[in-house]
Amino acid sequence: QRPSCNNCIKHSVQCDFLASQNFGGGNGLPHNGVHSSHTSPHGGSVTHYDPLGGSPSRGPSSGLNLLDLELLHNYVTSTAFTIHTDPAMKIAWRINVPQVGFSYDFAMRGILALSALHMAHYKPEKRDFYISQAMIQHQTGLRVATEVLASVTEENCTGVYTFSALTIFFTLASPRKPGDLLLVGENGMADWLFLVKGTSFIVNNYEEFLRQGLLGPMFISGSRQSALRTQYLVEKSPQDDPLVELSGLIAQNSTDERNKHIYLAAIETLRKSFAFYDRPGPPGYETGDIFIWIFEVTEEFLQLLREHTQESLTIFSYFCVVLKRLDSHWWMQGWSTHIISKIWNLLDEEHRLWIRWPLEEIGWLPM
Template sequence: MRTNTSVRGRRSHQKSRHGCQQCKLRKVKCGEEKPNCANCTRHGVDCSYAHAARIEGSSSSSCVQPTSPGDASTMLSGSPGSDGHSQAATAAATDLAIADLELLHHFTTSTAYTFSRHPILQSFWRVEVPQIGFTAPYTLRAILALSALHLAHLRPDQSPSYIAQATIHHDAALKLATPEMANITPDNSAPLFLFSALSTFIWCAKPLKPGNFLLWENHEIASWLVLIRGTGTILDFADEALKNGPLASMFSARARNRIAEPVPQHQILENLRYLVMEDVPEPHMAQVYGSVIDEMNRPFVMCLERNLRLETADVFSWLLRVPHEFLLLLKDYQPLAMVIFGYFCVLLHQLEWMWCMKGWSTHLLSQIYNKLSPAYRAWIRWPIEQIGFLPPR
């Protein structure tokens, strides 16, 4: 017995070239309603025509010969336009910021190990710091900027290109972070704290030049110093949120290296205090200079008496605690302030195992020596001998 059967064919429809990306991914016809198509409205998903247009634009341009031999799409996809696979690969490659990915890879595999010799802190910079960067574009930009400067240090022949990348990323980061600094919350305290720390390294990694005293230049306090002193505000505002949050491993590792008990004044600083107090007739200024010398005592005892390895926080925390009035004296080249800063150079010298700190102690001490009169030059004889700086005759 013969049975009449009919095969139902596929319903014909007109293909949409301008539908939203979500309908394209689901392979359904888009009604192209704006701003949200009916399909997306029904399913409660975001409708993105702009993204779809960008993808289509990338695909259509993938058949065009790259403008330069070093184009990322050429390197990743081979010969553009040779077949469908290479065209798709080319389109995908043009959506990737290859240079930025290189910087992020270098940070996690190399730069992250250069901030500390402590294994826990190395892991912190390698793992947690990029993760925090993904939550705050200004921190991520600072990571990329510092990685670029590290590559400039390692590859001198490509230094101008990497320094240019670093400048672009850090300038963009500053624009993003500055408004956040005025509105510190427990949620943004960790990325802002890291951004300040990274900005310190970025500034130190820049090429040395005459007239740059690290803390000030051309009678102006350095912008990075104003920024890092803001971390004191962050610590005051969100101390517990930082120490118990994503920065917990950093603070706990640092705590193990600290001297808990009070320590007597180091003899070298006691001698310096005596010289300074003999030269300062005004009680208020004597108090300012005395407090600055006292703030150096703990790291001096750590490295010179107990032979402990100094971390960057042990040295740069001095900059968070000195009075603003002392910084004003420094930028005006006041002799006593310059002498005290010369002793701080001994602490900076303890960090010269870091690539971004290399040469800073000698650079600063030589400029301090040139600014001081012969009478005050004798006061910095001890720092000169400790660092191994040879003054000009």
């Protein structure tokens, strides 16, 4: 008798995830396909779903994990369309990303984890169950992906990059803790961010290989968006740059020269995320325009943010403005107001005056 988790017992669903160590290998190596060969840990039966009542029933073992199939079906028919607004990119997330998952079990677990959170979002009556499955899937995939990241090759870089990209959406879609500042935790950089920032090494060393593979459309689209971003930054006048005033305040008031350099560098990187800010309509904001700051912001800045220095918090408040632009996505809803409210509570009266513009743009008023 293998253990089942409480949520599975509560919902009368077999806990195949805790009982199984492999989803197609479990060692992070490529395989010929995800065969989801979870045999039942309870004597040769498999969970089936009653299409009318929505409750599981027992039937002869077929060697299938129907929950995995449900999550994969939801991903390709629904979740994949919510990640990107560009039609070509929607196809890439819907078709190409699952193909990567068929070769790397940890990447497939990232797909299923995000899909489970999506189902928890629009099936509130089963929210706890789907969230628990999402956490199990992602933690299992994260352990393998982190190990593989230490020895990246041409054979596995596509899988690690895919899992890292999915991890961003998974983190944003996960239930928030009251004091969550997204990028930093109690002990330093948020755990998920180690993996995401580690992919910079992959891009720097394997970009040409990635461009020729299943993720090629993503990199081609990213290059086009990057060129537009550069063009718009050149065209933008200082009067239209919301970060000019913040840069001046920090340059004049920050007494620590080393920290001042870190702050100004973070603002310069953040400027890339603001490139499309005052340009309504296509081409408009895409997820990559937001996440570029997450990829490029330095660990030194994140350390200052963890220490809640006043300057780092004010810079972070401006990042909330671009987060707000993606608030229509289910996985981003509420993040901007959640973070700006935490920042407000951490700032002194002087620095609260520095964030009037972000407050107005987000539309959040202190209580």
